[in-house]
Amino acid sequence: MAGPAGRMMAGGGPDQRSTDFKASGRRLLAQLAPERLTLWPMLLAGALGVALSVVGPLILGRATDLVFAGVVGRQTPAGVSKDQVVAGLRAEGDGGLADMLSGVAFTPGQGIDFAAVGRVLLLALAVYAGAGLLMLVSSRLSIRVINRTVFRLREAVQHKLEKLPLAYFDRAKRGEVLSRATNDIDNIAQTMQQTMGQLVNSLLTIVGVLVMMFYVSPLLALVALVTVPLSVVVATRVGKRSQPHFVQQWRATGTLNGHVEEAYTGHALVKVFGRGGEAAEEFREQNEELYEASYRAQFNSGIMHPLMMFISNLNYVLVAVVGGLRVASGALSIGDVQAFIQYSRQFSMPLTQVASMANLVQSGVASAERVFELLDAEEQSPDGAGGKAPEEEPAGGGRVVLEHVAFRYDPERPLIEDLSLAVEPGQTVAIVGPTGAGKTTLVNLLMRFYEVTGGRILLDGADIASMRREELRARIGMVLQDTWLFGGTIAENIAYGAPAGREVTRAEIEEAAKAAHADRFVRTLPDGYDTVVDDEGAGVSAGEKQLVTIARAFLSDPRILILDEATSSVDTRTEVLIQKAMARLAHGRTSFVIAHRLSTIRDADVILVMEDGAIVEQGSHRELLAAGGAYARLYAAQFAQAVAEVD
Template sequence: MTTPGQKPRSASQEAAARRGPAGPGRFMGGQGAEKSMDFKGSGRRLLGTLRPERRLLYGVLALGAVSIGCAVAGPYVLGHATDLIFAGVVGAQAPAGATKQQVLEGLRAKGEGGVADMLSTVPFTPGQGMDFDAIGTVLLWVLAIYVVSAVFGILQGRLATTAIQRAVFRLRADVEAKISRLPLSYFDRQPRGEVLSRVTNDIDNIGQSMQQTTGQVVNSLLTIVGVLGMMFWISPLLAVIALISVPLSVVVAARVGKRAQPQFVAQWKTTGALNAHIEEMYTGHTLVKTFGRQKEAAEIFARENEALYDSAFRAQFISGIIQPAMMLIGNLNYVLVAVVGGLRVASGALSIGDVQAFIQYSRQFSQPLTQVASMANLVQSGVASAERVFELLDAPEQTPEPAMPERPAELAGRVAFEDVAFSYEPEKPLIESLSLKVEPGQTVAIVGPTGAGKTTLVNLLMRFYEVSGGRITLDGVDIAAMSREELRSGIGMVLQDTWLFGGTIADNIAYGAAGATREQVVEAAKAAHVDRFVRTLPDGYDTVIDDEGTGVSTGEKQLITIARAFLAQPSILVLDEATSSVDTRTEVLIQKAMARLRTGRTSFVIAHRLSTIRDADVILVMENGSIVEQGSHDGLIAAEGAYARLYQAQFAEAVAEVD
């Protein structure tokens, strides 16, 4: 099994070297130019994530219809209670024994025709006061209606939450699966904090936005339909007056929302940039302090924080204008309906209870419009985050696995590079026409200046990158025809940049061999000289370390990764400056252990300290992506070529240090 020393940013060291040092934008966690926001396309795609939950959404719609239907019926039924109360008041003041028609004719005879018209719609009985039994019955019906509405609303909320959280769960799973399919070049181009921001902040924002809007939008639309139907049932004239505000509300919401959307895009883009900078400064905290760059780091943070403040302020302020604007339009509509409704009551065209119910409906009608408009900021923010997540999901993937993967009959470790060509950028070729044959059990040392292509050679063997031309074979099988899992399962890799995860030391060592026993872990630790310092720790092999390796030194972390390789027992071993962080005495011990580990295995050793690879079977000297020399140590020294110059320069440096 491949040991996880192959951390993406470590495996791309050669690519980084070829591209040159990071500029100010990289240090700042900056990104490329911002793409235009496809709001409609991203919005439809986001809604598409809910498609597998269609049944639950139908349930949400059905429960919402019942809940809203009851809520809409409430004011109309309550209007009957108002009419009963008013009828009781009027009836108590009218003379007993007279009929309703006689009372109305008497009022007209006194010149009070307007009052008579108003009372004509009131179902009063002269001489009879309020019918409390009837009023109580109506109020009980109203209470039952609102209780049913609340219960169905709660059930609707539960179903909506289930549907949305399932969709977000799948989205997270899709992103996790996508990351495993992305090529290493993607992570070379993206700051790690930016990727983490998309995976965490943006997906969380999508979930919150959908949670706060989906159910509310459904309820608001159902409320608008139900209330509008009741308004036309009570008074078509007042309903038409109430509808006057709708076009105005739509225009206001659309114009303000259009201005707010780019600000939400900028907000989440700057959030990713700020997170990238914070992650870099946190992981490189020691380096920042060592080089005295705290002030510059703080200035960059302040600049990114200011950019986030500005974009977030503009986004929230502009979108926040929608709600008060809608409330103003709703209040104007409310006043207009109240005035016209009062006139209709005075003319006897409507009862007081009907007008009371209509005014409630008018408020209910404007409220969902205001709510939908006020949710525009949540929708825009959620869609802006969705586009960033979809951008990651749409990123080009590594080449697919072969439909019928091949595998060597026996994994002996015979490796051949046949006329291999490769470049990180098409216009800048790095390796051209490279050919190399490595027999099983051979130890191949690769040396050369930084950027020569040493680590690239190993990356191609591991299929972290695909060759541009030629092919690489393993025991006669083209590695492009093998599955990556099959290929990497037989290769153990130890890098200069160690990789540990949060867990015990024993778990970290056993990561390279699933199901390893504690005895096997201890045996590997002893072989890599880990056992001697683990025994000094209070909890020994059960000592818990975090992903930064807190509690153990850099050299000890490297020993743990070497022990991981010992335990994995791979057929091919790749060592990229694997002993660069240990002291000289420990290095001698590890070199002896490595010699035992390499016995019978094909080994690729990338080294800068040439003294560590004197016993290699073949030494390759690389310059500018080409093998300029190859042979044994003694043979290359005798040739007095590039290797001899490197060796003599390093030997002279060592003598100077001793002097």
């Protein structure tokens, strides 16, 4: 389960700051910049497609005018002109019909010109087919842009995770980090896929339709624009109410994922201590929080669509009424009004679509902000460039010198102050002391998992701060108390210890396993070295996992060997065998052994006793016992405990 630092990450820190929608939105759009060579053809194809689609209603309006003119012409007597028909209607007192027919291009006595209507319809078909084809091209390019952008974003997150210091992962919940790297990026991808192409087309459609509306009738265009300010006000108000809830929704998602991940990873511990009810209650509370945030976000953004539809229908009514009056006065033809009504729908629809996409956009920007927070996290200090390389020594090297080293996790609480130590090649150095004395911290500093806050550490004469981390760690083999296996075969897990880029043979793998006394149990597995285990090491015991990790260290053939309670999970007999194997491995190499069981480090060349981040004693086992100091007290306490256990 997460410690205090993990809880702090879930409930405070940078994750809690208020969202900056505009800045995060602009930064998300900036991710598209590398695809500008594809973006311009996409926008061009979209613009041409929209241009053709907005011309379509005008063409269909011409077809309607031809049909209506044919109907009117067939019902009027032949041999007279249009002006005579209109004048006759006025003389009969039917001025309204006369005004309407004055705007119709009919020929008295002549019916519908089906050839002309057919030509117009064929033209409309060609225009709409061209628009569809261009929209298809724009859509395909849009998909390409989005997928490549998300691909780069995932790569950026992966590279960032590699550059983050160990301190970041000490503070953050693993499930929360995974949620940002998976769920939030997936949500960004989904948002862009569902909105980007449609948003561009909608905006282009609004512009194109607006131009055509003013071309057909400036008066009706102004009438149609009356409802636009109302649409903007509605979209803005609803958007501002929704955005904080989307931020909370994805924050709650990360917190819930963190809880599920740690509860699943530590499910045995949860069962052992009977905390299943508490874990379930915590899940229920976090799930309830996620439900409430999601409900508020979706409800607030969901009312956008019905409100925009109401405004669209209001616009439709205004256009229909005013358009009808214009037709009745003869200022517009029926075809023009039909085209304009289609334009009003085309104008209202993208406005409604843009407003309806607000919830998706807000959700995507909220996820983008969480991803950007991860990308903006402070990275570990860069590798040194041009520093002194470690000296090549005849025995393989491995001389370690600590000069006045100081370190503190918390700036206000020093842990190690003015620590100096010199370890010669081939020496075995055991580090003992009470919990919290700084034993593992010393190893972390040597591996550069953390950087010293004072002094320096030298490896074969070179300051490790000036070395590339990969170069440093390639010289060090490490076996931790907490074993780790990845999903794969036993052979692949052992081969993981080989230097990067070097292929290892099955014989080398088996030799390393024999040296670590793992060969015997591996051959009892169903598929031997080809037995597949998962990242939890299911199917093998804790002690067997420890043996595999030790075999991995054998294969790495390091200058320096670090054993952090490496035999804590094996039985006494196996521990004796491993100690002998380690003695062979350590020959000619520097070894650091962290141990609580003092019986395992009697033969160490030097034993360091640490208390409160300082070395209070150092010497051989016999020398330290004879001194009667801190080591003697630790040894006596363990001896008394062993006697008590036997009794």
